[in-house]
Amino acid sequence: MSEIFLIDYFSTSKKTFYHSATTFSKLIFFLCVLFSILLTQSLIFLSLTITILLALIKISDLPLTKILKWALYPTFFASIFAISQLSSSSLLPLLSILKGFSSFLSVILLFSTTPYTKIFYFLSKFSGFLGNVLFLTYRFFFVLLNDVENRIRSLKVRGLYSANKLQTLKNISNLIGHVFLNSIEISEKFYNSLMIRGFKGKFYHLEKESFGLKDLAIIFLGLGILALSGVVGWTL
Amino acid sequence: MHIHIPDGVLPVWLWLSGYGISLGLLLLLSFKLKNDWKSLPKVSMISALMLISMSIPLGIPTHINLSTLSGILLGPYWSLVSSFVVNLLLASMGHGGITIVGLNTIVVWSEALASYFLFSFFKKLMKNYFVISSISSFIALTLSIGLVVSIVAISNVNPAEFLHHHVHQTKERISVITFASIVTPIGLYGAFIESIITGMIVSYIRRTKPNLLP
Structure with missing residues (x-):
């Protein structure tokens, strides 16, 4: 990815x-x-x-x-x-x-x-609703990517990919579960900051x-x- | 099951129908969901997580996509939005054709939808969240393998007609049996792995933040 x-x-x-x-x-x-x-x-x-x-x-x-x-x-x-x-x-x-x-x-x-x-802004002219989800997903992708990379690096040292396949699956599931809970926290904070800044359901592209x-x-x-x-x- | 069908393989009427159905449903949903701003960051975050999870190597020629987990967590409406967004972003980097986004949205949403309803149903019968989410996930993913094979099957038009306008034969353009025999074993193996992972994640969420589950 x-x-x-x-x-x-x-x-x-x-x-x-x-x-x-x-x-x-x-x-x-x-x-x-x-x-x-x-x-x-x-x-x-x-x-x-x-x-x-x-x-x-x-x-x-x-x-x-x-x-x-x-x-x-x-x-x-x-x-x-x-x-x-x-x-x-x-x-x-x-x-x-x-x-x-x-x-x-x-x-x-x-x-x-x-x-x-720019492409999302163009698409948002047809559907502001979809444009918003696309823009936020794109933004969060990079936030989470950084988080996942750091976690994978530290978990590899502790045996993320074990010889026991079931243990590997368990480790991957715990990793995703951890990232998921963290991402929910970030999304809640993000929503609160959007509300404070007066979000009215639309993102603007000024260029x-x-x-x-x-x-x-x-x-x-x-x-x-x-x-x-x-x-x-x-x-x- | 998420098959990355490239552009130019399926007939125009089929992928246009895929876009028609998925965009039509999204349009209807946008009236219902457009003021639900509170869910917007959560849906986007789960969509981003779906994209990232696809990059975690499993050592097999398939990857997880968390579509069944998104179905359980987001419910039937928002999971459609998430499926479309994920497929559009995947297509932007060549993972599946840009013309197939509509059809892939239907396939991925069908997994989310089936797992949501199966999870809600099994929850009434038993209390072990690992088992119910794994079973729901596996059944949903198996159904979607059937859906992908069905899409390929209905895409068959006369190959001679496809190449030369006036010849009519009854030969298949894509051999459904060959396609199914390649895709089904890989798909079932991937579905098995994904359903175990989904079960473990749901158990993890159940232990740490149960209010996020339906």
Whole structure:
């Protein structure tokens, strides 16, 4: 789960061309690419899209090797489906793996170049309720991650992973139980501090984004990929 | 059971239906829950804990996700919100496709929902919280394995039609038997481990802060 930590770091610390584009243009690009990946049945188109996405990842100064290592995870799950599709067609399994891989790259490109808070703020325009839960979960994730890492480190010294499997499960359960009770305490304190500060069911994002030429270029690139996939052929 | 189905495997109508159902339910719930600010930090904290628990290695090709525990602790309504949020955040790092968030929400919520009702039912029959939460958790997780296999089964469209518009054959696009034979043993093993852990956590909460349990 360290990916979320690194993704957050990449999206907030880097200042490249793609990072400085608006959330709106990057979301449009992401949706265009995602729909073209989902609708196409062309291996050549998918290979071309993967090349474009890898180039954008490189331009955005993101660690390509690490991202390709992360890609093993969705590719592994795609291969479970690919194995299940072997009997029906020889092309379909390869399409499934390439689709899983390319959509993973598009998701990683979006979240590694756009801070979570900006995406949540954008989503909160559609549902403030969900936006609040997303924002708080994201915030608490880092609070708890630190707590869990410290506890795991100290418990490892005292034999967290024992040779006795049942004892290991008991240790893990006690660890989670401990973290859970601590997290409930933190959440109660957090609620009280929200009330003191006059929380009225909405979080605000004050940073304003300005739409520029680079945003137009990103949107046109996305639309171009979508149009190209239409030329190559769509199937619902 | 939480299967990370990647994008592009399931047909568009199926994942769109998944989004339709889960977002429709969330919309209805948002009217009911939007003023329940007091639960907001607790739900978010449990969602964050679910995300973190998935990173604790168990030495097997599966991980715990605490969905059944969230069902017992959050109840049927808030556990849906938590399931959606967790799946959306997981998809943001490639753990499951972004198009499958709706379907995965339904799968994870079904675990939470089943464990909540089973836990409430068994609680009337016996007093051992480890046993009732473990049994509730195992049954709920086993049911969700069935749900995942059912989703894959109903996703089957004609492969020839999928590739060439005008050919009609009756062959399966995804072999449900092959898929089920890969997923079921791993899923059942994971369900067994998770139900024991859930039982132990519930016992721990029962000993230290019983008022948190329903």
